[in-house]
Amino acid sequence: MSSPGGASNFPEDFLWGAATAAYQVEGAAGEDGRGPSIWDTFSHTPGMVFHGDTGDVACDQYHRLDEDLDLMAGLGLKAYRFSVAWPRIQPGGSGPANPKGLDFYKRLVAGLRERSIEPVLTLYHWDLPQALEDKGGWTSRETSSRFAEYAGIVNDALSEDVRFWITLNEPWVSAWLGYGAGVHAPGYADPAKALAATHHLLLGHGLAVERMRVGDNRIGITLNLSPVRPAKEERPADVDAAQRVDGQANRLYLDPLFRGSYPEDILEHYRPDTDLSFIRDGDLETVSAPLDFLGVNYYMRHTVREAERPRAGSLLFPGIRARSVTPHGAETTAMGWPIEPDGLTEILVRLKDEYTNLPIYVTESGAAFHDYADPEGAVEDEERVSYLDAHFRAARAAIGEGVDLKGYFVWSLLDNFEWAEGYSKRFGLVRVDYATQRRTPKSSARWYAGVIGRNGLEG
Numbered sequence: 001m002s003s004p005g006g007a008s009n010f011p012e013d014f015l016w017g018a019a020t021a022a023y024q025v026e027g028a029a030g031e032d033g034r035g036p037s038i039w040d041t042f043s044h045t046p047g048m049v050f051h052g053d054t055g056d057v058a059c060d061q062y063h064r065l066d067e068d069l070d071l072m073a074g075l076g077l078k079a080y081r082f083s084v085a086w087p088r089i090q091p092g093g094s095g096p097a098n099p100k101g102l103d104f105y106k107r108l109v110a111g112l113r114e115r116s117i118e119p120v121l122t123l124y125h126w127d128l129p130q131a132l133e134d135k136g137g138w139t140s141r142e143t144s145s146r147f148a149e150y151a152g153i154v155n156d157a158l159s160e161d162v163r164f165w166i167t168l169n170e171p172w173v174s175a176w177l178g179y180g181a182g183v184h185a186p187g188y189a190d191p192a193k194a195l196a197a198t199h200h201l202l203l204g205h206g207l208a209v210e211r212m213r214v215g216d217n218r219i220g221i222t223l224n225l226s227p228v229r230p231a232k233e234e235r236p237a238d239v240d241a242a243q244r245v246d247g248q249a250n251r252l253y254l255d256p257l258f259r260g261s262y263p264e265d266i267l268e269h270y271r272p273d274t275d276l277s278f279i280r281d282g283d284l285e286t287v288s289a290p291l292d293f294l295g296v297n298y299y300m301r302h303t304v305r306e307a308e309r310p311r312a313g314s315l316l317f318p319g320i321r322a323r324s325v326t327p328h329g330a331e332t333t334a335m336g337w338p339i340e341p342d343g344l345t346e347i348l349v350r351l352k353d354e355y356t357n358l359p360i361y362v363t364e365s366g367a368a369f370h371d372y373a374d375p376e377g378a379v380e381d382e383e384r385v386s387y388l389d390a391h392f393r394a395a396r397a398a399i400g401e402g403v404d405l406k407g408y409f410v411w412s413l414l415d416n417f418e419w420a421e422g423y424s425k426r427f428g429l430v431r432v433d434y435a436t437q438r439r440t441p442k443s444s445a446r447w448y449a450g451v452i453g454r455n456g457l458e459g
């Protein structure tokens with residue numbers, strides 16, 4: 001690291017990037033043999049997504065690939081994190097690859113390489129083929145094997161040109177918002193299902209790692225992690241609630257991956273709901289297969305209190321008698337999420353102290369704000385600049401404390417389909433006018449290009 005306050009204050013070769021995910025940007029939902037995913041079903045079910053929005057067209061990246069690749073080059077991105085849509089590759093969730101599906105990602109990867117942008121590929125960002133959900137989805141052990149088969153197909157096709165492989169994005173969200181709270185696809189609200197889904201996601205991850213361990217590619221997983229605090233330190237019920245939320249949101253994933261065991265307190269908590277028979281001998285060895293890096297998505301710290309029920313607008317921790325609150329005086333994003341950059345330093349340092357010395361990449365970090373676009377479509381998003389600046393400083397502080405942080409991906413390159421919030425929440429560095437699909441870089445995009453260019457922050 002060179003001169004603090006000087007032009008360059010991140011490690012050499014720091015991988016500055018931006019991220020997206022297939023269902024959120026691609027569109028072309030019915031084209032070239034793509035099959036339906038759980039998000040097609042969910043978004044087309046009345047009442048599940050804000051305004052009835054769907055990812056049918058999204059940012060139409062499928063048809064605007066060159067324009068988006070040029071945008072990335074214009075920003076000077078060193079890396080682009082994208083996900084592969086499983087239902088483009090295996091429209092029915094199993095069997096041979098759909099060549100047209102693979103072709104799209106081959107073009108994407110080639111386009112990145114031509115522009116000297118490192119491709120970072122995520123295999124699963126929530127778009128499970130509907131045919132697999134019809135057989136139980138992630139509550140079924142069979143889905144873990146299907147996932148490894150799919151990972152193998154994509155890996156065989158792209159491993160020469162893609163060095164960074166991420167198996168799963170945010171398994172907590174897939175399991176607990178999809179099967180535990182019912183606010184994401186496939187829409188179940190059953191903690192026992194969420195726990196089984198957690199295990200099968202992690203097992204699928206481990207089996208995929210085994211299947212992809214050829215050559216010298218780097219394989220990791222991306223977890224959404226948050227430090228957790230009780231709303232009132234002096235209230236034992238809140239302290240216990242914080243312990244449970246930490247167990248469900250962080251330890252339930254970190255412990256099996258890095259210690260080969262599940263946190264006993266969380267298993268105990270859910271024992272009345274499930275006999276845990278889905279965990280079989282040898283599974284945890286598979287789950288804890290060695291990795292090359294860890295991806296961390298950081299958005300907020302959780303400040304929690306004991307509560308029988310969640311409240312509208314508060315984060316849901318299904319079946320755990322806790323809900324999140326906004327700390328007094330904290331600023332929030334358009335999602336209502338508190339802005340607490342020091343939580344990023346805290347979680348990164350905790351990973352080093354308690355779990356792993358693996359290289360870490362912040363694979364997502366960013367915010368939705370109520371962007372105002374002037375009549376020309378220009379957006380002066382100073383809030384996003386401040387948000388990113390503060391979080392980059394927090395990342396630098398973690399490096400200063402010895403964390404081996406190797407890269408940082410802003411969520412997101414483009415405004416896009418924000419799941420249950422539809423198109424109402426904008427996270428992009430680049431504005432998308434959905435009526436015309438016109439892309440306009442925001443002030444934050446220009447600012448970020450400067451950060452990348454000087455490999456650091458001013459001041």
Ligand code: IFM
Pocket residue numbers: 021024170297364411418419427
């Ligand atoms: O848009 C999502 C992304 O798909 C996964 N991580 C959080 C983002 C913002 O909610």
